[in-house]
Amino acid sequence: METPMFKKLALIGLGLIGSSISHIVRKNNLVENISGAAQSEKTRDIALELGLVDEVHSDPAEAVVDADLVILCVPVGANEAIAERIAPNLAKGAILTDVGSVKRDVINLVQPHVPAGVHFIPGHPIAGTEQSGPEAGFAELFEGRWCILTPEESVDAESIEKLKQFWVGCGSFVDIMDARHHDLVLAITSHLPHLIAYNIVGTADDLETVTQSEVIKYSAGGFRDFTRLAASDPIMWRDVCLHNKDAILEMLGRFSEDLASLQRAVRWSDGDALFDLFTRTRNVRKTIIEAGQDISRPDFGRHNSPE
C-alpha cells in the first residue's frame, strides 16, 4: 500500500469519466478523499449510494475546498462557468485539470480564471464508451489508453510530472502535446468519426424507401457499428463541435473531397480505384491491433460479456 498521491480529489461532474476516475483511484489508492459535484440531485444520490464520493455538493465551489487535485469532468462548454465559480475556493498549490476532448479553447476560456499559485494542466484521457452517467463508470476504462496533457510553457514541471504519474496510476500512457496539435489529432481520430456516425444514422432515419424496421433488422451488415458512436452523449458532442470548429471543418472538408472522388469511382465503375482504396485501408487496422488499441478477434456484435 503506497501513500496516496493526493489528499483530496475533487471531481466536478460525475458522469462516465468522473465515475470511472473514482473507481480507479479508489482501487489503486491514489487519493485519500474524494469530493464530488453534480448539478442533478439524482446523480448526487447515485454517487453517494455507489460510494463514488465521500462528500457530494451541488455547488462545485464547495467541492473544491482543500482539494489538491481538481478534475473538471463536464462537457467542454461548461468548463468556463465552473472555473469562474470555483476560482476563489481553489487551494494554493492545487493542480487543476480537465478531461475534455478539445484543448485550445478550454485553455483560452479557463486560464483567465485560474488564480496565481494554482497549476492548470489541461488533460484528455482518450477513453470512453457510448454510455453516460454515474453508473456507467468502471475502473478499467483508462487501462492501456493514452492520456494527453497540454500544459502551457509557463506551467510548473513538477506539477506536470505529478499529474502524469496520477494518470499512469490510473493505468494510462501519457503524452505531452501542444494544445492546438491535440485538437487537430483528435479532429481526425475522434471528432470526425463521431460526426460521420451521427450523420449516417440521421440519413438512414430519413429514408422513405427503406423502413426504420428494415434498417434495424439488417444492421449487422455494417450500419450497427456506427450506431454505437452515434449513441454518445449529445451535449458533450455539441460542445466539441462548437469548440473545435476550425480543425473539424478542415477534416470534414478533406473527408468530403475524398468521398466525392470515391463517388466518382463508383459512378464510372472504376474497379481499380476502388480496389486500391479498399486495399490501402486494410493495413491501418493491422497496425492498430499491433499497437494494442483494439483486438483482432472478429466482432459480430454478440461477444460474451466479461463477467
Added chain:
Amino acid sequence: METPMFKKLALIGLGLIGSSISHIVRKNNLVENISGAAQSEKTRDIALELGLVDEVHSDPAEAVVDADLVILCVPVGANEAIAERIAPNLAKGAILTDVGSVKRDVINLVQPHVPAGVHFIPGHPIAGTEQSGPEAGFAELFEGRWCILTPEESVDAESIEKLKQFWVGCGSFVDIMDARHHDLVLAITSHLPHLIAYNIVGTADDLETVTQSEVIKYSAGGFRDFTRLAASDPIMWRDVCLHNKDAILEMLGRFSEDLASLQRAVRWSDGDALFDLFTRTRNVRKTIIEAGQDISRPDFGRHNSPE
C-alpha cells in the same frame, strides 16, 4: 438426429462464408456430404485439413456433380462465370443459391445460365466479420442473423421453403424480399457504411499534419471502430460497388447532402441543430439492441474473448 435435408452440398468458394456454412451444417447435420471448390491451392489444402469438405476441386463444375444444393460463396463479380461453367453439370431438381450482398445484378447475370429444372433462389445471409479465408469461418456466424432470399416469381414454392428451412437450420431468421428492394436496403445498412469507413481511413492516411502513428495511438477516440469495416475484403467490396451502383449512388448522394448541412451547422455554431441531430440518432441504437442485433455492453475495444 434428424435426417439431413440435402444429400450433397457443393460450396463454391471456401472463404469466411463458405467455411462458416460448412461448420454449421456439419454441427447441425443438415447435409450428408460436402464438396467444395476453390481457385487457390492453399485454400483447398486448408479446407481438407480442417475437414470443411469431403472432396475439393479447383474446377467448380466438378464440385457440383450430383449436388442437390449448390451455394456460390464468391465475390459478386465472380458469379456469372461460375454459373456458366457449372451449368452443364447441375443436377435436375437441384437448388442453386448464392450469398452475395447484391441481388438484382446477380439474378440478371446468373439466371440466363441456369438450366431448366434447376431452382435458382438468390440469397444473402447478413452476417460477416472483417476477416477472410477458410480459417475465418465459425459455426455461430449466422445465429440470430437475418438471411434474405430474393426468388423471382416463377420459382417453385417448395424449393423456396426448403432453402428457407436450410437457413433456419443454420440458426438464421429468413425474409423473402424483392431483389431491387434488397439492394436498396443493403445500400444503406451495409454498402454505404463500408464506403464511409474506407473513405475516412483513407482521409486519415493522407494527412500531412497528423502522423500515421498519432492516428493509431489515439484511435480509441472513435476512429478504431471504422477501421474494422475498412479491413474487409477488397475484392468483395469492389464487386459490391460495381454491381449495386445505382442504389449506392442514391445513398451516397443523400449522405453527402446531410453532411453538407451538418458542416454548415458546425461552421455557423448552430448548437441547437447539432444537439437535435445527436439526440435523434441516439434512439436508433436502443432499437437495434432491443431487436437483438447488437448488445448493450459498452465496447471499448478490449472485451475478453469468448473462449
